[in-house]
Amino acid sequence: MPLVNSKYLDNINSPEDLKKLKELELIDLCKEIRQFIIDIVSCTPGHFAASLGVVELTVALHYALNTPYDKIIWDVGHQAYVHKILTGRKDQLKTIRQFGGISGYPTPSESEYDAFGVGHSSTSISAALGMAVADHLDKNKRQVVAVIGDGSMTAGQAFEGMNNAGIQKTNLLVILNDNNIAIDQSVGAFKEYLTDIATSRTYNKAKDEVWRILGKVKWGHDARHIIQKIDNGIKSVILRQSNLFEALGFRYFGPVDGHDVIYLSKIIEDLKKIPGPKLLHVKTVKGKGFSIAESHPTTYHAPGKFNKTTGEIIEEENLSSKPPLFQDVFGETLVELAEMNPQIVAVTPAMATGCSMTFMMEKFPKRTFDVGIAEQHAVTFSAGLAMQGKMPFCNIYSSFMQRSYDQVIHDVALQNLNVVLCLDRAGVVGNDGPTHHGTFDLAYFRCIPNLTISSPMNESELRNLMYTAQKGKGPFIIRYPKGRGVLTDWKTPFEETPVGKGRKLSDGNDVAILSIGPLGNMIQRVVSKAKEQGINIAHYDMRFLKPLDEELLKDAIKSSHILFSVEDGTISGGLGSAIAEYLTSNDFPNKLVRIGFPDEFIEHGNIIQLYHKFNITIDSILNQIHTHLPKK
Numbered sequence: 262m263p264l265v266n267s268k269y270l271d272n273i274n275s276p277e278d279l280k281k282l283k284e285l286e287l288i289d290l291c292k293e294i295r296q297f298i299i300d301i302v303s304c305t306p307g308h309f310a311a312s313l314g315v316v317e318l319t320v321a322l323h324y325a326l327n328t329p330y331d332k333i334i335w336d337v338g339h340q341a342y343v344h345k346i347l348t349g350r351k352d353q354l355k356t357i358r359q360f361g362g363i364s365g366y367p368t369p370s371e372s373e374y375d376a377f378g379v380g381h382s383s384t385s386i387s388a389a390l391g392m393a394v395a396d397h398l399d400k401n402k403r404q405v406v407a408v409i410g411d412g413s414m415t416a417g418q419a420f421e422g423m424n425n426a427g428i429q430k431t432n433l434l435v436i437l438n439d440n441n442i443a444i445d446q447s448v449g450a451f452k453e454y455l456t457d458i459a460t461s462r463t464y465n466k467a468k469d470e471v472w473r474i475l476g477k478v479k480w481g482h483d484a485r486h487i488i489q490k491i492d493n494g495i496k497s498v499i500l501r502q503s504n505l506f507e508a509l510g511f512r513y514f515g516p517v518d519g520h521d522v523i524y525l526s527k528i529i530e531d532l533k534k535i536p537g538p539k540l541l542h543v544k545t546v547k548g549k550g551f552s553i554a555e556s557h558p559t560t561y562h563a564p565g566k567f568n569k570t571t572g573e574i575i576e577e578e579n580l581s582s583k584p585p586l587f588q589d590v591f592g593e594t595l596v597e598l599a600e601m602n603p604q605i606v607a608v609t610p611a612m613a614t615g616c617s618m619t620f621m622m623e624k625f626p627k628r629t630f631d632v633g634i635a636e637q638h639a640v641t642f643s644a645g646l647a648m649q650g651k652m653p654f655c656n657i658y659s660s661f662m663q664r665s666y667d668q669v670i671h672d673v674a675l676q677n678l679n680v681v682l683c684l685d686r687a688g689v690v691g692n693d694g695p696t697h698h699g700t701f702d703l704a705y706f707r708c709i710p711n712l713t714i715s716s717p718m719n720e721s722e723l724r725n726l727m728y729t730a731q732k733g734k735g736p737f738i739i740r741y742p743k744g745r746g747v748l749t750d751w752k753t754p755f756e757e758t759p760v761g762k763g764r765k766l767s768d769g770n771d772v773a774i775l776s777i778g779p780l781g782n783m784i785q786r787v788v789s790k791a792k793e794q795g796i797n798i799a800h801y802d803m804r805f806l807k808p809l810d811e812e813l814l815k816d817a818i819k820s821s822h823i824l825f826s827v828e829d830g831t832i833s834g835g836l837g838s839a840i841a842e843y844l845t846s847n848d849f850p851n852k853l854v855r856i857g858f859p860d861e862f863i864e865h866g867n868i869i870q871l872y873h874k875f876n877i878t879i880d881s882i883l884n885q886i887h888t889h890l891p892k893k
């Protein structure tokens with residue numbers, strides 16, 4: 262999409278083109294890039310505010326470094342739109358996150374400039390360090406840079422990386438992009454620490470010192486010497502207060518203004534010449550240049566379509582007549598349950614808005630804990646709460662729960678604690694793609710003893726499972742999808758669900774379909790369409806993967822020779838596998854057709870497109886039924 266009035270951006274298709282600009286021209290280029298992102302993301306939904314905040318930083322990095330030889334590793338990668346624009350994907354930006362289009366995250370198979378695949382937070386320092394160490398072993402003089410946000414810096418892995426880097430002495434540059442917000446407000450002692458260094462009088466004295474030194478020197482001739490002087494200037498004042506990064510073996514520079522593109526490119530260029538681990542602390546504004554995004558960064562993190570002039574968000578039509586989002590059913594039900602059960606507490610690792618734990622936060626702020634981007638801690642923290650008699654509801658997106666696998670086994674399941682783990686975004690999530698799909702949880706949790714694993718077919722079932730779980734049934738997993746349910750009248754009175762018991766929704770002897778989770782709704786439509794074609798299907802909503810309802814399974818085995826399993830997860834290890842194991846172990850001769858996602862990483866695209874691609878649609882399932890029915 263050519264930009265009206267573009268003086269510079271039209272001619273930039275690679276960092277080589279960027280380097281042809283004069284320093285002063287970078288300022289106008291940044292303005293053009295910002296407008297370009299606003300134009301595109303307002304009509305092609307994606308991550309927005311984070312990219313606006315790093316326009317100058319990204320331009321400066323590509324201007325000062327020699328990419329793709331030098332490597333930039335973007336943490337999470339949701340802020341890498343500017344990087345994509347500058348590295349030959351400007352014209353494809355309008356396809357970002359769309360089926361067949363470019364990915365919303367850096368993806369090495371997409372571009373040689375994408376140095377490392379990302380999507381989950383806090384991996385950048387470890388990856389960059391690994392790359393820097395490899396370069397050191399190979400005697401390459403490459404600069405490896407990790408760009409990590411203040412939110413992502415709160416995760417354990419970021420500290421593991423820092424701790425290791427501090428003794429490696431390899432040439433690693435970590436840029437801390439500090440905009441003082443994650444998706445929701447940043448939380449925790451580290452945030453306080455960053456605010457302290459940015460605002461304290463001691464720090465400001467140091468900053469004045471930096472500027473005094475910078476003002477006196479001419480950039481370019483002896484950069485290393487200059488940086489050392491800056492470094493010493495900061496050190497002399499700040500180190501007395503003990504700088505956390507210095508303590509970890511990094512040389513700390515900053516904070517610097519992250520919207521001064523010329524200064525940033527100079528400092529990056531000069532930092533290249535300083536050996537060893539260095540951290541540049543850059544202060545930026547999330548949503549910079551789009552005022553409503555600056556003042557509402559949580560809403561504009563990934564706002565969907567919006568009016569590019571006013572910023573007004575363009576809502577789907579007739580929202581009031583639509584069923585609610587599953588996340589809102591979770592959020593509202595949790596409040597209802599917390600009103601009834603004073604032991605209930607709630608835990609989120611930095612996703613309060615995303616999972617609607619904000620409802621609980623408002624109503625019961627003292628019983629709700631946002632622990633930062635720290636999924637592992639969130640699970641063990643919940644285990645600790647449970648050990649003391651609390652009833653924690655810990656909500657973690659299915660794909661981020663992968664981080665906490667050991668904590669679920671070692672801290673929750675082994676001790677058989679009453680922790681309710683709610684997995685939002687289970688199944689395919691759509692445009693975020695393979696890093697974010699929640700298709701593995703059924704498989705990765707099924708082999709763990711003591712776990713109850715459930716998935717509701719609709720909102721009312723979700724409420725009842727939450728109600729059941731808080732009665733203290735041991736470790737209890739409830740996984741549910743992104744998006745809306747199917748019931749408009751969903752606030753049904755609570756009923757306890759017998760653990761390990763599914764339900765039979767229709768009778769039939771031609772085929773038996775056993776489904777888990779919301780795909781059961783699609784199967785109900787398959788059942789009625791099949792009936793019109795003279796095929797009678799017995800449909801079972803299993804509700805629980807574990808314990809598996811063997812009585813119901815036996816009923817299905819008796820009712821038809823042909824069984825179908827249906828799940829919104831990988832077919833390796835989930836419901837289909839559980840049924841196959843049962844059939845084999847008990848010598849049942851039934852035929853089993855497993856419907857779910859194949860043993861591969863699923864691309865990005867909207868959820869309907871992905872279901873089509875993998876033949877999970879009413880017509881496709883009907884076709885498969887026809888294929889397997891004995892010919893009359």
Ligand SMILES: Cc1ncc(C[n+]2csc(CCOP(=O)(O)OP(=O)(O)O)c2C)c(N)n1
Nearest residue numbers: 311380381382410411412413442443444611
């Ligand atoms: C392991 C993991 N947990 C949660 C998320 C969801 N998430 C995406 S961006 C983000 C906030 C990141 O904050 P920060 O690093 O400060 O970057 P900013 O968006 O402010 O630039 C979160 C929590 C994730 N991507 N990975």
